[in-house]
Amino acid sequence: MAEPTLYERLGGIFAIAAVVDNFSDRLLGNPKISEANPELHAWHTVSYTGRLPGLKWLRTLWLASLAGGPFAYTGRELRDAHFDLKISPAVFDEVAAELSRTLDEFRVPEREKGEVLGAFAGWRGEVTAGSEPGAVNWRRWR
Ligand code: HEM
Numbered sequence: 001m002a003e004p005t006l007y008e009r010l011g012g013i014f015a016i017a018a019v020v021d022n023f024s025d026r027l028l029g030n031p032k033i034s035e036a037n038p039e040l041h042a043w044h045t046v047s048y049t050g051r052l053p054g055l056k057w058l059r060t061l062w063l064a065s066l067a068g069g070p071f072a073y074t075g076r077e078l079r080d081a082h083f084d085l086k087i088s089p090a091v092f093d094e095v096a097a098e099l100s101r102t103l104d105e106f107r108v109p110e111r112e113k114g115e116v117l118g119a120f121a122g123w124r125g126e127v128t129a130g131s132e133p134g135a136v137n138w139r140r141w142r
Contacts, residue, residue: 005068006067006112006115008068009111010108010116013064016067018106019063019103019106020056021056022105023059023098024055024056024059027044028044028052036087036091036094037088040085040087040091058075061074062075063116067116067119077126077139078123078127079126080139083135084130084137086130086131087131088128089124089131092128099116
């Protein structure tokens, strides 16, 4: 029999959506993230009111797709989606720590927790590209 995918081992779409829901709400309550810079502060005090449900949906789709579920992530590339938020590597690491706490709260086993955190960490460079001094998102002009 084929080895179950990470998607299956996490418990499928409802388990993944519950994790993303909890994780996304945690970020709103962490000032090291929500007050890290003016762009993130504006998002967490104004923009989030209309965008949080859609963001949770897109994050769920991203994780469900990456984990091998029957879905394809068709949102924006992560570099473009995060560029203007100027997310520093330190903020990225704080977000990863919140994800780790969420996975603990849901009692996700060590193996699956490591795979989710590893997949997240693999995007550190893309997500933090906009925080480099003088960074310009040339891809926007293609
Ligand atoms: C591997 C790491 C990450 C993944 C997989 C991820 C996933 C996503 C996805 C799928 C979107 C929606 C993209 C779209 O508009 O199509 C998004 C947007 C967003 N992400 Fe992330 N993210 C990551 C890291 C971070 C970090 C470190 C922060 C820091 C707070 C962050 C904050 C946001 C915010 C505020 C938006 C909404 C932007 C908007 O309103 O358009 N993300 N993220």
